[in-house]
Amino acid sequence: MLKKPFSVLVVIQNTRNEFLLIQRADDAAFWQSVTGCIEDNETPLQCAYREVFEETGINCEDLGYTIVDLDITNYYDIRKDWRHRYESGSITNTEYVFYLKVETDTAITLDPNEHTDFVWLDFKTAYTRFYSKTNKEAAELIFKNQNCKL
Numbered sequence: 001m002l003k004k005p006f007s008v009l010v011v012i013q014n015t016r017n018e019f020l021l022i023q024r025a026d027d028a029a030f031w032q033s034v035t036g037c038i039e040d041n042e043t044p045l046q047c048a049y050r051e052v053f054e055e056t057g058i059n060c061e062d063l064g065y066t067i068v069d070l071d072i073t074n075y076y077d078i079r080k081d082w083r084h085r086y087e088s089g090s091i092t093n094t095e096y097v098f099y100l101k102v103e104t105d106t107a108i109t110l111d112p113n114e115h116t117d118f119v120w121l122d123f124k125t126a127y128t129r130f131y132s133k134t135n136k137e138a139a140e141l142i143f144k145n146q147n148c149k150l
Contacts, residue, residue: 003037005078005090008048009097010034010067011138012056014104017146018120019139021129022055025116030131033138035095044096045069052100056118057109065102070141072097074134097138 011033012020024030036051038044048067052058060067074095078086086093108118121129123143130136 002088003086003090004040005086005093006038006044007035007093007095008038008044008051009074009095009134009138010048010052010100011098011135011142012052012058012100012102013142014102014106014120016104016120017143018104018122019126020056020108021119021121021126022110022115023117025112025114027131028116031119031129032131033135038096045098048096048098048100054111055114058100058102058106060100063102063106065100068099070097070099070138072138072141074137076132076134095134097134099138099142 020033021031022034024032034051034055036047036055038047045067049060052060052067058065074097075092076095078091078093083090110118123139126139127136130139
């Protein structure tokens with residue numbers, strides 16, 4: 001099934017203020033936060049909860065975690081080599097940005113078909129490793145709002 005060009009980005013941070021980065025299986029240089037396309041009859045927030053569970057194994061409901069809508073919408077060009085995954089004519093993606101804070105010892109379980117590795121990193125290191133501009137911008141906003149200094 002082809003994807004619609006609407007997605008979520010969920011930046012996850014632990015109680016040590018480290019950011020979770022997951023490595024894409026289809027591009028080893030692509031480290032990111034949780035992302036995923038919004039499905040039919042699904043709100044961006046519902047998608048955020050679903051994608052967090054599918055990509056990390058974190059069941060927010062069971063663990064009492066709340067995903068926060070950062071009220072940020074990004075628009076960017078879909079990578080040319082990924083456009084075949086989307087509905088015909090899709091060139092630009094609309095991305096809704098969310099934030100999740102988890103306990104440091106929260107277990108992470110990856111789907112090896114989507115991601116091959118994960119790491120928790122401080123802001124400065126995470127910022128250099130995040131692949132996408134929108135991921136960097138979201139992490140920077142979160143970091144700055146915690147009154148941290150670069």
